[in-house]
Amino acid sequence: MEDKDMKNKDTVIKCDSVYKIFGPNAEKMLEQNSGHVDPKVFQKKGCIVGVNNASFEVGKGERLVVMGLSGSGKSTLLRCISRLTEATAGKIYIDGQDLLALKGKEIIELRRSKMGMVFQSFALLPHKTVLENIAFPLQIKGIKTSESIDKALEMVKLVGLEGRENYFPRELSGGQQQRVGIARSLAVEPDIWFLDEPFSALDPLIRKEMQDEFLRLQSSLKKTIMFVTHDFDEALKLADRIAIMKDGIIEQLDSPANIVLNPATEYVKKFTQEVPREKVLKIESVMDERNDEKNLSDFTVSKDAIIETVAEKILGQEKSVAVIDDNNNAVGIINSEKIIRILFGKNKSE
């Protein structure tokens, strides 16, 4: 399941056969079955499987999106890595440090310095103002009031909530509340950023706005991110890699294009069937590699661009468009006819 590109980057999060099983005797049952977990068998004995044998790595600055249907164990996986729940078995390493061996004080220290989390229902403290909410993790750390307020003001600006510092959460819209949640999770400048369905409670327009905001923030912050969602569009838009979970098992962990083009299991195939190709595929995978055509438009596209994002522009050109690589060398061409075929004629697109 490992991605080749990631090998040379630093690994920040590493999970090794992580299990999380709820219920009494979970550990004993796991031992008896020597790691082979069948949810149905376990359920009969009163155990619910949350995460089932998860192994993966997340590199520095990478955005890993975890997807799956409700109850597939996404939140549980995230909770294990932030130690909000204790994993039943397995190893988790954060920056090479054995997470599960950490004691109470050390784990608090780790959270104070390295981790930030955004919650689906915002989870703001109702009795604190926007500013106080954002300054909260800093004050918990023991930073002086004036300093933490200064830092919080900076965060307020970052998420664009100027002028609302003294509002209470109940006086804010959902999108604004989540901005506070984001600001709070970023206030301690964590390296690792967990987001558990941060935008699910928002309406589509605000959600899109928040996604763009997220990308904007990430482009400057470059955090290591685990992002949970069950919206495929969101995953495609935000992910470097996607992990698809079912009943606690990570069915496939790969780049968006690979997941769509080469589903590893039937489940993933079904899951991705409805996904429009143009949202996943890059220009590179559909261009003609001919270089002979001379009658080209002035407009060029990058070979790494997702088709959907440039489709409109290409359709607007009368002539064919040159595809270029990072060094501005033409590597192929593409024309509107081809784009139309991809957009509207599903089967002929490859």
Next chain:
Amino acid sequence: MNIINKYPKAFQWSFLLLVFFGLCFAIDVPENYKFIRAQAEHTKFDGQTEFNFIGITVRYIEYNFLWRIPPLFGWLPIWVNDGMFFLLNDWLPIEFWDADVEKYKTRPLVLQITRVISASILFLIEFIREILIGGLKTVVALTSWDWIDENPWAELPGIPWTIVTAGTVILSYKLSGKALAIFSFITMVYISVFGQWEPSMQTLSFILVAAPVSFILGLSLGILAYKSKSVEKSLYPILLVMQTMPQYAVLVPAMVLFGIGDHSAAIITIVVATPPMILLTLLGLRGVSPEVIEAGKMSGCNNFQLLFNVLIPTARRDILIGVNQVIMVCLSMAVIAAFIGAKGLGWNLLLALNRLNIGLALEAGICISLIAVLLDKMSLAWANKQTDYFGNLTFFERHKYGLFFIGAALIGLILTYIGSLYFKEGYNYLSEVPHNKGISTAEFWNRGVDWIWDTFFYPLKIFNTWLIQDVLQPMRAAYLRMPVVATFVLVMGAGYIIGGIRSALIVGGLTLFIALSPWWDRALVTAYMATFGVIISSIIGITVGTLCAQNKYSAKFILAICDIFQTFPSFVYLIPVMMLFGVTDTSVLIAVVVYATIPATRYTVEGLRSIPPAIHDAGSMSGVNSLQRIFTIDFPLAFPHIMLGINQTVVFALFMVIIGAFIGTEDLGQYILKALSDLKGGGKGLILGICVAFIGLVADNLIRTWAEKRKKELGYAD
């Protein structure tokens, strides 16, 4: 058959009633049965049998088991009492260092513990009291009598009322602004001018100890119960009983354990005020969403920070209601605890009521109520206070309230000094208006009472006689005429229909305890008075509530009124009714009705106002008029909540019925009151209290089970 299948519940109920009335008519009153008096006392009568239980002789009249169950628990109060005395006087003697005589002394452990608790509480009360009105006990406690004889200057002078008033007003202003400041000014001036300063400060000193201790104790126990299931499980039944137990009942055991005086009054107040605080803390903490807790953890909170920075502030709403309750209980206990020697307003109120000096009682009552409302509002404002991080404040701005207070204190001191020059002889009115030396309106009120009596004597008497002869007596007779089997069938049957076998067993068990006690007839009288009160209160409360809920402003208004009335100590309600109806059952019942109407009204308004507007809109779209809307939409939806109000009404009514014993009724309360003046009455008082609590719990169980079921059917998540 079809009808039965269609309305199974209605059929069950009518079948139950049929059996009930059948039993009532089928079982005759045994010939030698004497209502009420014969049964409860342990005196010799014709046809009495005795049995021996662990050395205690219990006598009872032999009669039909279907009619009355013999008081097999007759030994229980005696046993409880003996147990208490044994613990106190004989159990586990241990050597203690006695500082007074500088020697080791042998003393039973429990006695020593109660002494230490008493002494420390008393010290706190005296300390606060002497700051407020002067005295020398605190200084003595820290030094010795000899020392104070040599250094008479060390006696605390007491703060002049002007300074206390200024301090209170400034604090009120700082906490909440002009309105509260004006109110606190009126309150303090009223207290002073009417010569109630000393008793008020005595009451206040006792509350200022009892309330914080109850708050801290309740909060900590609530937190413990939240953290540990087993603590919760062991606390819960005690809390339930304590909530429905009349406050009178705990007085006697407290007297036995802690003696008489302010300290035992404070202790008893703490015992009574802590349970609601625990329950509300628990409720609040339970309500904190798991994500908020996780957010706290991810912010790097350790357990301590999580508790104090996340959990408690998030649960603040419920905890605040708890604080409110604590203050309310404290003030109502200020009167009740006067029975075991709490000095202050409560004592004066009782004295005045005893002498039927309604005017004086009214003044003291108003004082207590004003203090209650003031403390209530101040504690709320304090809890809602916000910090301002902005603005560069100058030194003056930051400390302006402190500076104001220092200024006011200086002026107060100067006034006091001038006063001491001016009022050369007698009292310095600018330092303290002595008790009974202020303005008094007592005469006026007393004349008013006389006037009412003279003018309305006949109408009032006619009403009174009518109520007693045509309503109360028959109702009472009907209750007493009920054979014990019939009562069980009714109560357990209702339990079964509402909540299944489990409910039936709980309710039956509670009733059985009362039936086995020697006070079944008294309990029936208590139940009849409470029932009467609850019926009338519910009718009034639901009607008024419904009318007021139609409009946002009237709803707010009536809720505010309920708030204020609820803050009045229960005893205060007796004053006006005694003005009108004198010392009769009618007075008690009217006080019951007034007092118990508050929760009925409040819950009705809340229930009706909390119906989602979308449902109203849907109703309007299907063309209902407003009357139809009330009956087809509002009531069915709000009914579970209203029923919870009725539940509260039952508890309130029971409390007032018991307090009414002070005026003279023939129910359990009368016996509790008697037990008060009997040093051996501790066990009796406690068991009587438990009996009353169980009556309340029977109603509570039935109503709550029903309301919860109904809520689930309506699809409310609780």
